[in-house]
Amino acid sequence: MLDFVQQLVSGIALGCVYGLIALGFVLVYKATEVVNFAQGDLMMLGGFFAFTFIGILGLNYWIGFAGAVAAMALFGMLAERVVVRPILGYPQFSIIMATIGLGYFLRSVAGIIWGTDDLKIETPFSQGVLRIGSLVLAYDKLSVIAATIILCALLYLFFNRTTLGTAMRASSENMLAAYYMGIPVKRVVSIVWAISAAVATAAGVLLAPITFIHSNVGLVLGLKAFPAAVLGGFGSIPGAVVGGVLIGVIESMAGFYLPQGWKDVAPYVVLLAVLLLKPEGLFGHHVRKKV
Amino acid sequence: MRFMFKTDYEDDIKLFPHSGYMVTYGVLLAFLMVAPFVLSSYLVSQLVFVFIYATVGVGLMILTGFTGQASLGHAAFLAIGAYTAGYLQQYNVPFPVYFLVAGLLTGVVGAMVGFPALRLQGIYLVIATISFAFIIEEILARWESVTHGNEGMRVKALQALGTTVSRDSPSFYFLCLAVLALTIVGTLNLLRSPTGRAFVAIRDSETAARSMGVNVSLYKVKSFAISAAITGFAGVLFAHKMSFISPEMFTLQLSIEFIIVILIGGAFSPHGAVLGAIFIVMIDPFLTYLKDDVPGMIAAVAATFGAGAELAAKIQSNVAAFASANGLKGAIYGVIIVLFVLFEPLGLYGRWLKIKLFFQLFPLYKRATFKRQKIYVKSERNR
Numbered sequence: 001m002l003d004f005v006q007q008l009v010s011g012i013a014l015g016c017v018y019g020l021i022a023l024g025f026v027l028v029y030k031a032t033e034v035v036n037f038a039q040g041d042l043m044m045l046g047g048f049f050a051f052t053f054i055g056i057l058g059l060n061y062w063i064g065f066a067g068a069v070a071a072m073a074l075f076g077m078l079a080e081r082v083v084v085r086p087i088l089g090y091p092q093f094s095i096i097m098a099t100i101g102l103g104y105f106l107r108s109v110a111g112i113i114w115g116t117d118d119l120k121i122e123t124p125f126s127q128g129v130l131r132i133g134s135l136v137l138a139y140d141k142l143s144v145i146a147a148t149i150i151l152c153a154l155l156y157l158f159f160n161r162t163t164l165g166t167a168m169r170a171s172s173e174n175m176l177a178a179y180y181m182g183i184p185v186k187r188v189v190s191i192v193w194a195i196s197a198a199v200a201t202a203a204g205v206l207l208a209p210i211t212f213i214h215s216n217v218g219l220v221l222g223l224k225a226f227p228a229a230v231l232g233g234f235g236s237i238p239g240a241v242v243g244g245v246l247i248g249v250i251e252s253m254a255g256f257y258l259p260q261g262w263k264d265v266a267p268y269v270v271l272l273a274v275l276l277l278k279p280e281g282l283f284g285h286h287v288r289k290k291v
Numbered sequence: 292m293r294f295m296f297k298t299d300y301e302d303d304i305k306l307f308p309h310s311g312y313m314v315t316y317g318v319l320l321a322f323l324m325v326a327p328f329v330l331s332s333y334l335v336s337q338l339v340f341v342f343i344y345a346t347v348g349v350g351l352m353i354l355t356g357f358t359g360q361a362s363l364g365h366a367a368f369l370a371i372g373a374y375t376a377g378y379l380q381q382y383n384v385p386f387p388v389y390f391l392v393a394g395l396l397t398g399v400v401g402a403m404v405g406f407p408a409l410r411l412q413g414i415y416l417v418i419a420t421i422s423f424a425f426i427i428e429e430i431l432a433r434w435e436s437v438t439h440g441n442e443g444m445r446v447k448a449l450q451a452l453g454t455t456v457s458r459d460s461p462s463f464y465f466l467c468l469a470v471l472a473l474t475i476v477g478t479l480n481l482l483r484s485p486t487g488r489a490f491v492a493i494r495d496s497e498t499a500a501r502s503m504g505v506n507v508s509l510y511k512v513k514s515f516a517i518s519a520a521i522t523g524f525a526g527v528l529f530a531h532k533m534s535f536i537s538p539e540m541f542t543l544q545l546s547i548e549f550i551i552v553i554l555i556g557g558a559f560s561p562h563g564a565v566l567g568a569i570f571i572v573m574i575d576p577f578l579t580y581l582k583d584d585v586p587g588m589i590a591a592v593a594a595t596f597g598a599g600a601e602l603a604a605k606i607q608s609n610v611a612a613f614a615s616a617n618g619l620k621g622a623i624y625g626v627i628i629v630l631f632v633l634f635e636p637l638g639l640y641g642r643w644l645k646i647k648l649f650f651q652l653f654p655l656y657k658r659a660t661f662k663r664q665k666i667y668v669k670s671e672r673n674r
Contacts, residue, residue: 035414086633092413093361097554098632100547105625108618215618223425223543226418234414261433268422275419276407 005135007256008249013141013210015248016148019241020203021225022232023155024196026240029229030159031168031192034084034095038103039200040222041110042079046072046201047213048110051119061123065205069198076197077190084193085186089175103219111215118212121205140209147206151199152241159237168192224251227271232283239283246270304483306476323468327461335464340572341565342467343528348552348564349474350521355550356558357482358514359494360408364420365549367427368519370541371397372526377446377536378437386451394524401519405512424546431538443537446530458532467528474521475561481517490514551624555631557638566639578620586610 024039036042049071053064083102087094123140130137159165171178171185179185204213211217228247232239247267255263274282297303307313327335347369354360372393379389404423411419431438438444449456449463456462481487489510492500501507530536548571556567590607594600613619635642649656 035417083629083633090636093355094632094636096361096414096417097550098629101625101628101632103625104621104628108621108625111618112622223421226421230415230418261429265426265429268425271422272407272419272426275411275415 002135003256007252009135009137010141011249011252012245013144013248014252015228015245016144016241017203017207017210017221017244018225018228018247019244020148020151020199020206021221022228022240022244023152023237024200024203025225025229026232026235026237027155027192027196027199030235030237031172032084032088032189033092033172034088035092035099035234036196037096037099037222038079038106038218039196040218040220040225041103041106042072042076042197042218043200043204043207043221044213044215044218045075045106045110045204046197047121047204047208047217048114048119049201050205050208051114051121051213054121055119061121065202068205069201072201073194073198076193076195079197080190080193085189088189103222107215107219114215116215118214119208120212121208123209140206144206144210147202148241151202152237155195155199156237164188164191224267227267230271231274233280236283242282306479327464332459335461336459337572337576339464339467339528339532341568342464342471343525343532344549344552344568344571345561345565346467346471346474346525346528347522347549348556348568349471349478349561350518350525351549352553352558352561352564353478353481353490353521354514354518356553356563357487357494358490358511360511360514361413361417362420362518363417363543363546363550364404364424364427365518365522366541366543366545367424368397368401368522369526369529369545370427370431370536370538371400372523373446373530373536373541374431374438374444374526375523376527376530377444380447386449390524390527393527394520397523397526398516398520401522402512402516404519405515408515409508409511421543421546424541424543428538428541431541438538441538443535446534446536448534449531458534463531467532470524470528471565474524478521478561486510486513551628553638554628555638557640559637560640562643563638563640566643570639574620574623578623581619582611 021039021043024042025036028034028036028039046068050064050068053059053067054061057064059067079102083098084095087098123143130139130142159169167178167183167188168191170181171183171188175185178188204217207217207221211221224247225244228244229240230243231246232241232243247270250266250270251263254266258266295302295308302308307316323338326338330338347365350368351362351365354362375393375396376389379392384392404420408416408419432441434440448458449466456466482491489500489505492503492505493507493510493514497507533540552567552571553564554567555570556565557563586607589610590603593606594603631638637644645661648660
């Protein structure tokens with residue numbers, strides 16, 4: 001039983017990370033119908049930025065964190081401007097390829113600049129555990145869970161309660177109509193990319209004590225975040241986090257109770273099953289086809 | 292300038308629209324026939340890889356280019372073909388038999404992937420095919436009694452007609468060339484048939500195709516099966532060429548390379564697959580060249596423009612260090628993909644067509660002929 005709870009908690013913590021990356025997918029998808037295959041790599045780059053600020057320049061953890069988030073928000077805007085804007089509105093396949101290319105580029109460049117070693121950031125939560133009875137919970141995992149809840153709530157409020165959030169949803173439904181209604185579609189898309197890169201950075205920095213930072217971490221985790229986003233229904237913010245948590249728990253449980261090898265495959269098996277049985281995901285709303 | 296008047300349907304679907312094509316392809320074929328006896332063995336080996344990649348490219352093109360179903364899981368089909376060949380070969384099954392069995396088996400698996408894919412579109416299909424590829428990769432690593440797991444599997448030299456065909460021999464080269472040529476001709480014929488036109492109709496508009504009486508589900512599954520089968524055939528050749536196969540050769544990276552083949556070549560003509568395959572295969576030698584020769588050349592240029600010997604040596608070592616950086620290949624891939632998507636979505640073949648058109652229309656060519664229109668999209672969610 002204790003094993004089970006322990007696995008559950010570490011699964012939830014891992015799942016929150018998937019959820020945070022999936023949040024990035026969902027934000028961009030919700031606003032622009034673009035699926036950003038480089039999301040995991042943005043996370044990786046954010047981690048490296050934070051490492052540069054905290055580990056090399058020796059700034060305070062929180063200042064470094066904020067600096068990395070700000071820098072990556074700018075970088076997100078830049079990436080949108082250079083790679084995505086010229087092909088906005090073209091078939092999804094082109095955009096997927098462009099973001100895959102962007103991901104390749106970021107991964108290689110990060111590898112060239114920061115090397116291929118595992119890097120580590122000293123965080124205020126690195127040491128220390130919370131003991132409840134004989135249950136041992138590490139602070140770094142708890143911090144990931146807490147941050148996910150906060151970010152998720154903020155983004156949910158942002159999308160549903162603010163003018164800018166409404167503008168984003170409008171431009172996703174029909175770009176041209178949104179444009180005619182006076183929404184600056186291009187600027188909206190820019191801001192969405194900035195937010196999504198910032199969220200990815202937060203995920204990367206929180207994750208740094210658990211998985212370390214190296215140039216391939218984005219690919220590995222980014223590919224795990226897809227099942228999370230699909231499971232939750234692409235385009236639903238709570239769905240992304242719930243999907244992420246489910247995937248994390250499934251992976252953690254599969255690693256513990258099933259024979260070796262299932263751990264890596266289980267998320268994808270679940271994903272295929274979900275796609276077959278309920279393609280709109282757990283939280284997605286079913287839309288009728290119109291001709 | 293050549294005017295072509297197409298007066299009936301037969302004119303429109305000719306394999307060779309005019310005699311110029313026959314001359315060009317004849318010369319190309321003649322060159323390829325003598326190539327293994329003239330070129331160095333290294334170049335011949337590279338050509339064999341070009342043939343294999345181009346075969347996969349044509350297979351993927353049927354699915355992605357003509358039916359409009361994206362797939363990032365073709366490495367898995369290649370793996371199934373390769374492993375079937377490797378496994379059957381252990382039991383002394385003759386080459387023609389396991390070649391066909393591998394293709395058929397991959398085709399069947401492809402159809403099995405096609406059925407679930409019927410309900411999926413766009414991004415969901417891409418993610419589903421990635422998942423499928425991951426699952427296959429894991430099965431290859433775990434099913435040790437058949438695949439030898441992560442240790443990998445040796446593939447013996449090809450035995451056919453009582454002789455051993457080594458992987459570097461001209462015979463193997465001709466085998467790969469023949470498979471590619473048959474695939475291309477077969478694909479062109481397929482595209483002229485009702486099946487091929489149904490594929491294109493589905494790509495352009497599923498709803499319109501359905502209302503014209505095209506059985507969309509059937510043709511999507513067919514497209515998956517044909518595409519997978521071609522990839523399976525290429526897998527057999529791949530296994531023989533590598534002479535050793537292991538699960539980590541068939542990763543997402545390889546699937547992406549296949550997509551790059553048709554993206555860079557141009558997704559709507561077999562020419563594109565061949566050009567893309569040449570590109571993918573040549574990038575490694577190009578990087579080696581960049582590492583070995585280019586720094587010296589740059590230093591020599593710097594020296595002629597008055598830089599001292601010391602400075603030239605420094606430039607040389609800096610350039611060499613940059614060129615041998617670990618991830619340079621990935622960065623080049625990334626930049627090239629992005630540039631092609633942004634500036635030449637029709638790929639190298641599209642560029643060639645544009646150049647050709649420029650000369651055909653010479654004094655009358657308008658610069659805006661291929662200008663991309665600004666488009667806005669409605670949500671795909673409601674489509």
